[in-house]
Amino acid sequence: MLSVVKMENVVKNYRVGKVEVPAIRGLTLSIEKGEFAAIAGPSGSGKTTMLNLFGCLDKPTKGRVLIEEHDIIKMKPDELADVRNEHIGFIFQSFNLIPVLSAFENVEFPLILLKKDGPRARKQKVMAMLESVGIAELAGRRPSEMSGGQQQRVAIARALVKSPDYVLADEPTANIDTKTGHEILDLMQAMNKNLGTTFIFSTHDPKVMEHARRLIHIRDGQIESDEKR
Amino acid sequence: MFKLALRNILRNKRRSFLTGLSIAFAVMVVIFLWTFVSGIISGMFNNYVTASVGHIRVLNADYLKRETMLPLSATVPNYRQLIIDLEKDPNVKLATGRIKFGVLMDTKGKTKPVLGVGIDPQREEAVLGLSRKLDSGRVPAAGTSETVIGAGLARELGMKTGDTLTVVTQTAHGSLSGLNLKVVGVFNLGVASIDNRTFFLPLDQAQQLLDMDGRVTEIFLLIKDPDKAPQVAAGIGKTLPPGLTAVPWQDNGFLYYMMNIIKYLYAAIYAFILLLASFTILNTMFMAVMERTKEIGMMKALGMREGEIGRLITLESLILGTLASFAGAIGGTLLAYYVSTIGIDYTAAFKSIRDIEMPLAYIYRGEFSWLTILFGFMMGIIFSVLASVFPARRAAKMNAVEAMRE
Numbered sequence: 001m002l003s004v005v006k007m008e009n010v011v012k013n014y015r016v017g018k019v020e021v022p023a024i025r026g027l028t029l030s031i032e033k034g035e036f037a038a039i040a041g042p043s044g045s046g047k048t049t050m051l052n053l054f055g056c057l058d059k060p061t062k063g064r065v066l067i068e069e070h071d072i073i074k075m076k077p078d079e080l081a082d083v084r085n086e087h088i089g090f091i092f093q094s095f096n097l098i099p100v101l102s103a104f105e106n107v108e109f110p111l112i113l114l115k116k117d118g119p120r121a122r123k124q125k126v127m128a129m130l131e132s133v134g135i136a137e138l139a140g141r142r143p144s145e146m147s148g149g150q151q152q153r154v155a156i157a158r159a160l161v162k163s164p165d166y167v168l169a170d171e172p173t174a175n176i177d178t179k180t181g182h183e184i185l186d187l188m189q190a191m192n193k194n195l196g197t198t199f200i201f202s203t204h205d206p207k208v209m210e211h212a213r214r215l216i217h218i219r220d221g222q223i224e225s226d227e228k229r
Numbered sequence: 230m231f232k233l234a235l236r237n238i239l240r241n242k243r244r245s246f247l248t249g250l251s252i253a254f255a256v257m258v259v260i261f262l263w264t265f266v267s268g269i270i271s272g273m274f275n276n277y278v279t280a281s282v283g284h285i286r287v288l289n290a291d292y293l294k295r296e297t298m299l300p301l302s303a304t305v306p307n308y309r310q311l312i313i314d315l316e317k318d319p320n321v322k323l324a325t326g327r328i329k330f331g332v333l334m335d336t337k338g339k340t341k342p343v344l345g346v347g348i349d350p351q352r353e354e355a356v357l358g359l360s361r362k363l364d365s366g367r368v369p370a371a372g373t374s375e376t377v378i379g380a381g382l383a384r385e386l387g388m389k390t391g392d393t394l395t396v397v398t399q400t401a402h403g404s405l406s407g408l409n410l411k412v413v414g415v416f417n418l419g420v421a422s423i424d425n426r427t428f429f430l431p432l433d434q435a436q437q438l439l440d441m442d443g444r445v446t447e448i449f450l451l452i453k454d455p456d457k458a459p460q461v462a463a464g465i466g467k468t469l470p471p472g473l474t475a476v477p478w479q480d481n482g483f484l485y486y487m488m489n490i491i492k493y494l495y496a497a498i499y500a501f502i503l504l505l506a507s508f509t510i511l512n513t514m515f516m517a518v519m520e521r522t523k524e525i526g527m528m529k530a531l532g533m534r535e536g537e538i539g540r541l542i543t544l545e546s547l548i549l550g551t552l553a554s555f556a557g558a559i560g561g562t563l564l565a566y567y568v569s570t571i572g573i574d575y576t577a578a579f580k581s582i583r584d585i586e587m588p589l590a591y592i593y594r595g596e597f598s599w600l601t602i603l604f605g606f607m608m609g610i611i612f613s614v615l616a617s618v619f620p621a622r623r624a625a626k627m628n629a630v631e632a633m634r635e
Contacts, residue, residue: 055530057530057629058630077534077535078534081529081532081533081534082532082534083532084530084531084532085531085532085533086532088532090527090530090531092527092633096523096524098233098524098527099240100233100237100239100240101233101236105232109528109531110532113531113532113533113537158531
């Protein structure tokens, strides 16, 4: 199997004042292409730290994080930014759209950072993506003029528009009601199936876990169970 | 990116407006002050230059060595021919002969040294322009024993237009000579050292009084570019008859020194005003960065490089600074236009202190220049961008994880 991202014996400590607090204590894990994997666990178990490491937002204290066999520990901030830009899509718990930009412009933003497409190609990609998340008619609206579910759809479109190797979603349904949450998950699943995009998301909601085809339970910074369904 | 920056500015309209206002105001004040002060400086410079040192003076080399003594023995002969020759130089605007001589006068029982200056009344209209600087009366006519005296001197002597000034002095050959001059006017150049101790009389009268037919103590030159006086003087010096020398105004150490001091002093004041205004930009941009911590963290997570984030903040500051500076430049242009055409009238303010010895002018006018306005505009922009450096760095160096946790 082809791994898109891999952790090898990763330890991550945080410094709180003068004390080192362990968040991840020796963790090895490989995510393969096309997976739809949930990382579950109580709060404080290290879910977010794992996602930050997968997302090149943080470096491990010990061990290696490999993205396409490149170790991120040796990379400079700008190189990490480029890796995030080219390989990784992000969906956040609180949507995190840019408030002064319209839905269309928010989705277009990563494409502009990528500097690969001209305005016309960008427009095509953005509109296709808004279409597939089902909010093409809201393209001109600002985030403040949309519901939570609609905003998260924009966020999904933003994460997927650049065809990343994998998408990280930190509790993507935590801030929306259950029904909309299901719709969002269904949408992510459809994207996973239709586009073959790898998804890694964290959750502590049992209902959300049911959707996952691979469920990784972690506790105290270590893997408790790892089951594929 | 430009669109994003512009919308970010419009995000908090009132704050951006107030920040812009302070920049616009600073730019306006700088343009106004610059115009006004350079008007006053160049006015003072002009008065001083035209009354005493000229742009260049042609002198007897011996005279230069003992200039404070006003030696009438070391003079410039054949001055009429020399003026004609000098005016052939394309750099020279005008040349005219003068005689300076010392006279002792009795004022309220005290003896006071006074400077008499013989001038060519017609030519000096383009130099001193005495007719425009009279408190009362008129300018003396060539060939008549008439004089105009400085306002300060007139007060000290208790004289007014219509009185007679008796001048007794030594001639160039050392014999005693005297002349009665009719005071036909009182002048006020706004330079105390001149107004308090100088009287002007027609050159021919001075030559007669001092037995200096065909001679002057100096030939006074105005040139096209005063800043180039040293070079022009050097060029003229080579063509002069032996014994004569050309002295540029910059050789008057004190005046040159003062001019520079004043220039630097005001440059410091302008910089200070702009600095104050740029603090408001600094503050605004810091607030904007702090408010948007989470958003900036998210943009970093999406793969925006540190440099790109820094540039975004700087761009916001640049747009705001440019718009504000433009508004300030328009306001400044109007003020500068007003102050350079109509001027500010100090007559009323000075009326109560008329008796105090100080250089009085009546209306100060600014010196309007598009360069000044462009300069103010550019400075507003430059200071705005500089003020954004720290907030931009702060934003660029933010840790994405910590920023998003907020």
